[in-house]
Amino acid sequence: MNFTSLITGGAGFIGSHVAKQCLKLGHRVIVLDDLSGGFEDHLPEGVIFVKGSVTDAPLVERLFDQYQFDYVYHLAAYAAEGLSHFIRRFNYTNNLLGSVNLINASIKHKVKCFVFTSSIAVYGKGQLPMTEDMTPIPEDPYGISKYAVELDLRAAHEMFGLNYIIFRPHNVYGENQNIGDKYRNVIGIFMNQIMQGKPLTIFGDGNQTRAFSYIDDVAIPISRSVEIPEAYNQVFNIGADKPYTVNYLAEVVSKAFGVKPQIQYLRARNEVVHAYADHQKSKKVFHYASNMSLEEGIYRMAEWAKKVGPRKSQEFHNIEIRENLPEGWGN
Numbered sequence: 001m002n003f004t005s006l007i008t009g010g011a012g013f014i015g016s017h018v019a020k021q022c023l024k025l026g027h028r029v030i031v032l033d034d035l036s037g038g039f040e041d042h043l044p045e046g047v048i049f050v051k052g053s054v055t056d057a058p059l060v061e062r063l064f065d066q067y068q069f070d071y072v073y074h075l076a077a078y079a080a081e082g083l084s085h086f087i088r089r090f091n092y093t094n095n096l097l098g099s100v101n102l103i104n105a106s107i108k109h110k111v112k113c114f115v116f117t118s119s120i121a122v123y124g125k126g127q128l129p130m131t132e133d134m135t136p137i138p139e140d141p142y143g144i145s146k147y148a149v150e151l152d153l154r155a156a157h158e159m160f161g162l163n164y165i166i167f168r169p170h171n172v173y174g175e176n177q178n179i180g181d182k183y184r185n186v187i188g189i190f191m192n193q194i195m196q197g198k199p200l201t202i203f204g205d206g207n208q209t210r211a212f213s214y215i216d217d218v219a220i221p222i223s224r225s226v227e228i229p230e231a232y233n234q235v236f237n238i239g240a241d242k243p244y245t246v247n248y249l250a251e252v253v254s255k256a257f258g259v260k261p262q263i264q265y266l267r268a269r270n271e272v273v274h275a276y277a278d279h280q281k282s283k284k285v286f287h288y289a290s291n292m293s294l295e296e297g298i299y300r301m302a303e304w305a306k307k308v309g310p311r312k313s314q315e316f317h318n319i320e321i322r323e324n325l326p327e328g329w330g331n
């Protein structure tokens with residue numbers, strides 16, 4: 001049987017890879033994306049593309065009526081975690097209320113499974129490593145909206161039997177990432193800066209650590225998850241295990257472009273210093289082993305970035321609060 005899947009945010013980075021994998025699995029794929037952060041040329045051949053927003057409830061209803069989706073993969077969001085403090089209303093409208101439109105429609109149309117990309121941002125400062133059985137205490141509006149959607153999915157399951165699978169990825173990088181967004185994606189930012197001959201900007205001393213996850217290690221388990229009954233109504237951390245400092249990352253990225261790292265340190269921003277998650281649970285259920293080294297993954301992404309070239313950094317025009325806005329983020 002051929003399944004029909006809705007992929008929101010499918011013109012974006014992770015969404016375009018999930019769309020590609022779902023096509024490989026034989027799904028009919030409909031992508032809903034407003035192109036606020038995605039690109040039409042990231043859409044894999046064979047998807048049906050609808051340009052529009054998840055915040056447009058009548059459009060969402062029409063699509064569910066028209067296509068009778070078996071699965072919903074909800075990836076659309078504006079994921080600029082640090083910026084979310086300063087764009088609170090936009091964050092909750094786009095990332096929370098937009099999700100609610102999809103959950104309502106999925107309940108009414110008896111979708112078989114709703115796959116949601118949450119984030120390790122839900123954990124807040126928490127203990128390390130972050131494990132799925134911890135009680136999340138998100139500390140920024142982005143993380144709060146992700147956790148609210150998680151809780152709403154649980155409530156929808158209890159009340160209406162809507163099945164869900166929640167993924168909490170972190171620091172994903174690879175081909176198709178939006179390297180032109182100055183508010184997020186440190187690897188893309190570094191590549192964009194190098195290609196424009198600019199120094200690499202680092203907030204704080206660069207000793208903060210993150211475990212950077214190559215796209216295939218995230219997109220493949222997400223797309224296949226709907227075929228794995230034991231994944232239903234569960235939450236999974238997903239991604240790479242090993243944390244690296246942002247200073248080391250700057251070295252690896254510079255090497256991939258054959259340049260010496262030139263770094264400009266900026267005032268530290270209010271962010272979690274160390275963040276890494278435990279992946280035992282997802283490895284057990286999805287049987288994936290993340291074999292991609294940081295150096296090889298960065299090399300692959302750099303080869304792609306060199307082909308597409310630098311992207312002009314976009315400004316976010318509707319900043320709602322300017323107090324404490326990090327250096328370089330005003331317009």
Ligand SMILES: NC(=O)c1ccc[n+]([C@@H]2O[C@H](COP(=O)([O-])OP(=O)(O)OC[C@H]3O[C@@H](n4cnc5c(N)ncnc54)[C@H](O)[C@@H]3O)[C@@H](O)[C@H]2O)c1
Nearest residue numbers: 009012013014033034036037038053054076077079171172
């Ligand atoms: N990249 C990461 O490291 C990471 C980590 C944790 C969670 N996530 C989550 O994974 C998902 C995908 O992230 P990504 O890194 O691919 O980002 P991305 O910006 O590349 O992709 C998001 C896509 O959603 C679209 N979009 C945004 N708002 C929309 C709306 N209202 N209606 C329709 N489309 C909309 C954008 O145009 C974009 O194509 C997001 O939900 C994000 O929160 C990403």
